[in-house]
Amino acid sequence: MRDIAKELKALRLHGMASTWTELTAQGDSSTSASRWLIEHLLQAEDTDRAMRSIHHQMSTAKFPSHRDLAGFDFDATQVDQHLVRQLATLVFTDTAQNLVFIGGPGTGKTHLATAIGIAGVTVQSKRVRFFSTVDLVNVLEREKRDGKAGRTAQTLMRMDLVILDELGYLPFSQIGGALLVEVQT
Structure with missing residues (x-):
């Protein structure tokens, strides 16, 4: 199971991380419906950041053409x-x-x-x-x-x-x- 609070902090979303921790402390029923959505949003953000990083690094590299x-x-x-x-x-x-x-x-x-x-x-x-x-x-x-x-x-x-x-x-x-x-x- 993903550590949502840790991932939110890694994304520098400290307010969301502390709120998530507070919600999970109240019990499983208050967060179980949201967990799936938040995990998918975190995965989408990770993927988007990785793709933007690759695009930036490829631009910075200044290759003469794309070769593989x-x-x-x-x-x-x-x-x-x-x-x-x-x-x-x-x-x-x-x-x-x-x-x-x-x-x-x-x-x-x-x-x-x-x-x-x-x-x-x-x-x-x-x-x-x-x-x-x-x-x-x-x-x-x-x-x-x-x-x-x-x-x-x-x-x-x-x-x-x-x-x-x-x-x-x-x-x-x-x-x-x-x-x-x-x-x-």
Whole structure:
């Protein structure tokens, strides 16, 4: 049986929680008819909050497009499907390990990185941020130029997973490279 008072407090509905406690103290007949309705309302609120959280986290992540593992053709590549599905649990983030995809253009690196990031948000409730490496370097250089260095780095420190795409494909300045290394440490 659900602890309605506890769930109401968790939702910061302290007045309702104390009133519920008072009503249940009066006896079962005063609350039994209401219990079913309140439990369903609490479940609906939990579901709604979870969905809004996922929507917010997906917007914050700034994925280039929606990709998932179901849409990746493992048969057409040499990618280890079991390993990728294991990586999608994001267990490697618990020990602050890095993951690097190496391969030529069109081999699915961005698709897999995005799919792992989306699984992180939707299944693991992780905070994820996706960047094209050149875009991140440009943001870091702009911050430094505007005297606001460190803001993006602080934001990234709160993320569970930061995805850098296209590292090495496009050149960036030596200063930008140094700023990128600084963020990674």
